[in-house]
Amino acid sequence: MRLFPPVVGIALALVGVGVPPAAELPDNTSVSLAKAVRTFNASAASNPIGKEQPPLTTDEVIAAIRAWSRPKDSPVSEELHRAFKRIAATRKLPPSTGLERITHWDPGDSFVFDVWWVRLAMPKADGGTYSFPIRDRLICSRTLVEEADRLEKVLRETPPVPGRYRLEDRIERLRERAEATRLQPTSQGNRRQ
Numbered sequence: 203m204r205l206f207p208p209v210v211g212i213a214l215a216l217v218g219v220g221v222p223p224a225a226e227l228p229d230n231t232s233v234s235l236a237k238a239v240r241t242f243n244a245s246a247a248s249n250p251i252g253k254e255q256p257p258l259t260t261d262e263v264i265a266a267i268r269a270w271s272r273p274k275d276s277p278v279s280e281e282l283h284r285a286f287k288r289i290a291a292t293r294k295l296p297p298s299t300g301l302e303r304i305t306h307w308d309p310g311d312s313f314v315f316d317v318w319w320v321r322l323a324m325p326k327a328d329g330g331t332y333s334f335p336i337r338d339r340l341i342c343s344r345t346l347v348e349e350a351d352r353l354e355k356v357l358r359e360t361p362p363v364p365g366r367y368r369l370e371d372r373i374e375r376l377r378e379r380a381e382a383t384r385l386q387p388t389s390q391g392n393r394r395q
Contacts, residue, residue, distance in 0.1 A: 264290045
C-alpha cells in the first residue's frame with residue numbers, strides 16, 4: 203500500500219520522527235552546502251520545534267565538521283572520514299548526503315526528551331548511513347506518564363491515519379515502563395511512590 207506524502211508526514215509527526223525532505227538528500231549529484239542549509243532551514247521553519255531554533259548556518263556546519271574527531275572504535279571508515287572533512291574545504295555535499303533533524307529522544311529510562319539534533323547523513327560503503335552531529339540541543343523533558351498523556355491527546359485530536367495502531371502501541375509501552383519504573387526499589391531499598 204502506498205501512502206500519500208501528507209498522510210506519511212502526519213503519521214511520522216505523531217511519533218516524533220524527524221525525517222528530512224527528499225530535497226535534502228540528493229541522489230546523484232553534489233549540492234552546495236549553502237543550498238543544503240537553505241533547504242534545511244526552510245523545512246525547519248515549519249517544524250514545531252525547529253521553528254523556535256536559530257537557523258542553521260554554513261559556518262556552524264563547517265565548524266562542526268572541523269571540530270569532529272573520529273573515535274578509535276568508530277564505525278566511520280577512513281574513506282568516509284576524509285569525505286566528511288572534505289565538505290568543510292569544498293563547501294559541497296557529496297551525492298546522497300544531506301542534513302537531517304531529530305526532534306524526539308527516548309533513551310529507554312524514566313524520561314523522554316524533545317531535542318533539536320541536526321545531523322549530516324552520509325552513505326557508508328556497506329549501504330548504510332552514518333549521521334555526523336552538527337547541533338545537539340535538549341529542549342524539554344517529560345516523564346513517561348506525561349508523554350503517554352500527550353500522545354493520547356494527539357490521538358484524540360487527529361483524524362485516523364494508517365499506522366495509528368503504532369502510536370497506540372507506543373502509548374501502552376510507555377505506561378508499562380512508567381509502572382515498572384514506579385515499582386523499582388530505590389537505592390535505600392524503599393519502593394518509589
